[in-house]
Amino acid sequence: MYEILKTEGNAKRARFTTVHGVVETPVFMNVGTVAAIKGAVATKDLYEIGTQIELSNTYHLHVRPGDKLIKELGGLHKFMNWEKPILTDSGGFQVFSLAGLRKIREEGVTFHSHVDGRIIFMGPEESMQIQSNLASTVAMAFDECPSSVAERDYVKQSVERTTRWLIRCQNEMKRLNSLEDTINKNQLLFGINQGAILEDIRIDHAKRISEMELDGYAVGGLAVGETHEEMYNILDVTVPHLPKDKPTYLMGVGTPANILEGVDRGVDFFDCVYPSRNGRHGHLYTKLGKINLFNQKYEKDMRPIEEGCECPACKMYSRAYIRHLLKAKEMLGMRLCVLHNLYFYNKLMSDIRDALDNGNFKSFKNSMLDSMSSGEDL
RNA sequence: GUGGAUAUAGCGUAGUUGGUUAACGCGCCAGAUUGUGGUUCUGGAGAUCGAGGGUUCGAGUCCCUCUAUCCACC
Numbered sequence: 253m254y255e256i257l258k259t260e261g262n263a264k265r266a267r268f269t270t271v272h273g274v275v276e277t278p279v280f281m282n283v284g285t286v287a288a289i290k291g292a293v294a295t296k297d298l299y300e301i302g303t304q305i306e307l308s309n310t311y312h313l314h315v316r317p318g319d320k321l322i323k324e325l326g327g328l329h330k331f332m333n334w335e336k337p338i339l340t341d342s343g344g345f346q347v348f349s350l351a352g353l354r355k356i357r358e359e360g361v362t363f364h365s366h367v368d369g370r371i372i373f374m375g376p377e378e379s380m381q382i383q384s385n386l387a388s389t390v391a392m393a394f395d396e397c398p399s400s401v402a403e404r405d406y407v408k409q410s411v412e413r414t415t416r417w418l419i420r421c422q423n424e425m426k427r428l429n430s431l432e433d434t435i436n437k438n439q440l441l442f443g444i445n446q447g448a449i450l451e452d453i454r455i456d457h458a459k460r461i462s463e464m465e466l467d468g469y470a471v472g473g474l475a476v477g478e479t480h481e482e483m484y485n486i487l488d489v490t491v492p493h494l495p496k497d498k499p500t501y502l503m504g505v506g507t508p509a510n511i512l513e514g515v516d517r518g519v520d521f522f523d524c525v526y527p528s529r530n531g532r533h534g535h536l537y538t539k540l541g542k543i544n545l546f547n548q549k550y551e552k553d554m555r556p557i558e559e560g561c562e563c564p565a566c567k568m569y570s571r572a573y574i575r576h577l578l579k580a581k582e583m584l585g586m587r588l589c590v591l592h593n594l595y596f597y598n599k600l601m602s603d604i605r606d607a608l609d610n611g612n613f614k615s616f617k618n619s620m621l622d623s624m625s626s627g628e629d630l
Numbered sequence: 631g632u633g634g635a636u637a638u639a640g641c642g643u644a645g646u647u648g649g650u651u652a653a654c655g656c657g658c659c660a661g662a663u664u665g666u667g668g669u670u671c672u673g674g675a676g677a678u679c680g681a682g683g684g685u686u687c688g689a690g691u692c693c694c695u696c697u698a699u700c701c702a703c704c
Contacts, residue, residue, distance in 0.1 A: 281665095290666070341665045350667090528666075
């Protein structure tokens with residue numbers, strides 16, 4: 253169930269209730285592709301840093317350890333001991349990101365496994381079956397993510413195929429949810445809007461999938477090489493054509509600034525590898541901008557990563573120490589950085605929700621954008 | 631002591647029969663990374679080529695002396 257609690261302009265403050273609990277939106281989903289947040293982050297840590305919902309990946313878990321194994325062990329929640337909601341990405345993005353290892357046809361996509369090279373076929377039905385086996389809270393539709401610089405003709409036929417795939421996903425999901433031995437019979441399905449940066453294709457597709465009764469709607473295929481302005485423009489023209497009474501999810505985005513702009517355009521779900529990947533590389537987010545802890549200037553810096561931050565890293569350790577850990581390739585260094593970044597993102601979302609509750613999102617957004625680009629005292 | 635080998639950036643190495651600005655890996659200093667292959671990529675700084683002398687239009691490359699290090703043998 254999705255209920256809008258408050259709006260400010262196009263921005264929505266909402267509550268999404270699932271069989272695995274409530275998600276307050278706008279929310280950032282913490283990315284754990286292979287059923288783990290990279291950087292030695294444990295379930296206990298996730299509760300401590302305010303994680304509401306985690307994201308995992310169909311393709312990666314299918315390849316290893318296998319969705320049938322996970323089903324046999326009771327589903328993803330039990331397997332990784334995480335009770336709160338999980339959204340699984342469909343494997344569609346891997347069609348794009350692992351391009352070169354794949355062949356796309358009407359029935360689906362043939363991959364070469366990046367792990368052992370074996371041939372894997374995945375179409376809409378297979379993706380739904382795998383996600384049903386994983387028993388995630390939300391399954392994503394199996395789509396194709398065409399390049400933002402793809403030819404118009406290609407994008408058009410790709411998007412049409414993605415629509416046909418969505419219908420097959422929905423039918424298969426209904427069938428799977430009615431089966432006796434399905435773990436999560438209430439599994440939800442989100443559709444995905446595509447169309448590169450071509451406004452009319454985006455809009456037509458948004459209208460088309462809005463006619464289908466889906467549990468949520470994602471905007472995919474953005475933040476893949478186009479400019480920020482192009483991305484914001486696509487959101488401006490596309491989101492208004494998606495159902496307002498359903499969750500909106502901007503896939504794979506993004507920077508704190510991208511998220512503030514996304515919320516302002518009506519998005520409630522976000523996910524991005526930035527906080528965890530950048531954390532592993534020592535790039536840390538603060539309200540005053542980003543810092544690279546590998547930089548020599550932090551060698552003797554005994555301040556926490558961010559003054560006043562309540563994350564496990566900032567409460568205990570200095571920049572100088574964490575920098576040393578990173579340079580020595582000690583796992584604790586990565587771990588602390590990832591914890592800080594995820595805490596920062598989760599806190600950012602919580603501050604956004606507070607601002608929406610209080611009706612001052614616009615001013616909050618502007619002051620955050622100013623502050624983060626100031627680079628003051630870093 | 632005798633014979634042999636080696637000496638090029640912080641470390642490890644390459645460098646044609648002598649020929650412009652001495653190359654590479656690691657490390658160091660920076661930068662990228664948007665539904666994650668703990669990766670990868672891109673820049674940058676850093677060398678009076680062990681020291682001194684000689685041959686030559688020209689020497690990291692050839693010759694002499696010295697120094698240091700390593701190996702073998704008394």
